[in-house]
Amino acid sequence: MQALLSREAAPKMLYRALNSAARYRTKSLPPILGLDLPDIWASPPSPASSFPPSPQLFPASKAGDEPVATVIDGKSISEEIRSGIAEEVCRMKDTIGKVPGLAVILVGQRKDSQSYVRNKIKACQEVGITSLMAELPEDCEEDEVLSAVSSFNDNPSVHGILVQLPLPQHMDEERILNVVSLDKDVDGFHPLNMGNLAMRGREPLFVPCTPRGCIELLLRYGVEIMGKKAVVIGRSNIVGMPTSLLLQRHHATVSTVHAFTRNPKEITREADIVVSAIGVANIVRGDWLKPGAVVLDVGINPVEDPSNEYGYRLIGDVCFEEAVQVASAITPVPGGVGPMTIAMLLSNTLDSSKRAYGFS
Ligand SMILES: Nc1nc2c(c(=O)[nH]1)N[C@@H](CN(C=O)c1ccc(C(=O)N[C@@H](CCC(=O)O)C(=O)O)cc1)CN2
Numbered sequence: 001m002q003a004l005l006s007r008e009a010a011p012k013m014l015y016r017a018l019n020s021a022a023r024y025r026t027k028s029l030p031p032i033l034g035l036d037l038p039d040i041w042a043s044p045p046s047p048a049s050s051f052p053p054s055p056q057l058f059p060a061s062k063a064g065d066e067p068v069a070t071v072i073d074g075k076s077i078s079e080e081i082r083s084g085i086a087e088e089v090c091r092m093k094d095t096i097g098k099v100p101g102l103a104v105i106l107v108g109q110r111k112d113s114q115s116y117v118r119n120k121i122k123a124c125q126e127v128g129i130t131s132l133m134a135e136l137p138e139d140c141e142e143d144e145v146l147s148a149v150s151s152f153n154d155n156p157s158v159h160g161i162l163v164q165l166p167l168p169q170h171m172d173e174e175r176i177l178n179v180v181s182l183d184k185d186v187d188g189f190h191p192l193n194m195g196n197l198a199m200r201g202r203e204p205l206f207v208p209c210t211p212r213g214c215i216e217l218l219l220r221y222g223v224e225i226m227g228k229k230a231v232v233i234g235r236s237n238i239v240g241m242p243t244s245l246l247l248q249r250h251h252a253t254v255s256t257v258h259a260f261t262r263n264p265k266e267i268t269r270e271a272d273i274v275v276s277a278i279g280v281a282n283i284v285r286g287d288w289l290k291p292g293a294v295v296l297d298v299g300i301n302p303v304e305d306p307s308n309e310y311g312y313r314l315i316g317d318v319c320f321e322e323a324v325q326v327a328s329a330i331t332p333v334p335g336g337v338g339p340m341t342i343a344m345l346l347s348n349t350l351d352s353s354k355r356a357y358g359f360s
Pocket residue numbers: 115116162163164165166187209210238300314333334335336337338339340341342
């Protein structure tokens with residue numbers, strides 16, 4: 001495993017407010033937005049020399065025929081993060097008599113969205129964050145969603161607002177997300193937060209939850225990002241695009257693979273770090289991976305399984321059985337990146353309330 005970047009080793013002035021905001025993050029972890037380092041180009045290598053190959057991030061093989069990859073345990077890391085958040089909420093309540101508040105807006109009856117929202121509310125309860133919910137029918141008017149957002153914007157006990165996505169087809173997602181108050185945008189989907197994530201030297205108030213969860217996992221497992229080749233499969237606004245931006249802020253060389261990419265396998269096979277977020281079951285096979293790559297599987301795909309009590313089970317975009325033989329570390333589905341999404345939402349909500357109350 002590579003050594004963690006040490007906070008002390010980096011120029012202190014480069015650490016900005018947001019990066020140091022989360023007290024419960026392990027102190028030795030690098031900041032979530034990466035170090036704002038200047039691009040100073042070294043002189044080109046002489047034609048005779050070539051860059052050394054990237055070192056293995058994790059041990060390449062273990063004894064016998066066992067799978068070689070470390071399985072990245074997002075579930076237990078997210079539990080650790082959540083218990084740190086619960087402690088911080090307690091400290092806040094004891095010190096200033098206030099707790100963070102999260103408002104969730106759910107439109108329609110999608111089973112997966114209902115389940116995610118239920119889990120978010122339950123997670124809030126467990127850490128002491130107050131939650132409010134607006135549930136609207138599938139066929140409601142866009143104006144009803146806008147007025148729910150506006151009333152949460154005006155409520156001082158609400159520090160985070162999220163509109164569960166996807167919205168019904170007839171709704172203008174852009175118009176609705178634009179109305180979420182910038183300083184309550186705990187999903188980080190407001191164009192100004194997203195724009196600041198994309199721009200050098202700028203800091204968004206919030207980083208989208210799943211991409212932030214991906215980077216947290218890499219940092220907590222000591223995976224070096226700087227200078228590595230990363231491939232992000234998918235370019236959605238929720239996961240693919242912001243994950244590419246974050247990896248770039250951590251100084252990876254990032255390629256995006258999408259539905260129009262001619263040779264996805266060959267491009268992915270170059271990567272030290274692969275993040276897949278397209279929602280196509282088992283599309284990333286073992287031969288898409290460079291030996292020793294670190295693989296984060298964000299896909300959550302239901303597949304029929306008569307042996308399961310619900311008649312289906314969830315699998316990722318990555319063929320786990322093959323990838324585990326090739327990669328050096330990999331997230332499982334379920335239990336990998338998914339649980340980090342909710343932990344990061346709680347973290348963003350806590351940070352927002354601290355900012356609102358001037359509590360540190
Ligand atoms: N407003 C938002 N909408 C959506 C987001 C988001 O971040 N903000 N992300 C996804 C769904 N999502 C949260 O909303 C989410 C997805 C998955 C999980 C999770 O914990 N997955 C588990 C499996 C859960 C299960 O058994 O059903 C896992 O992978 O282990 C949490 C949240 C789209 N919409």
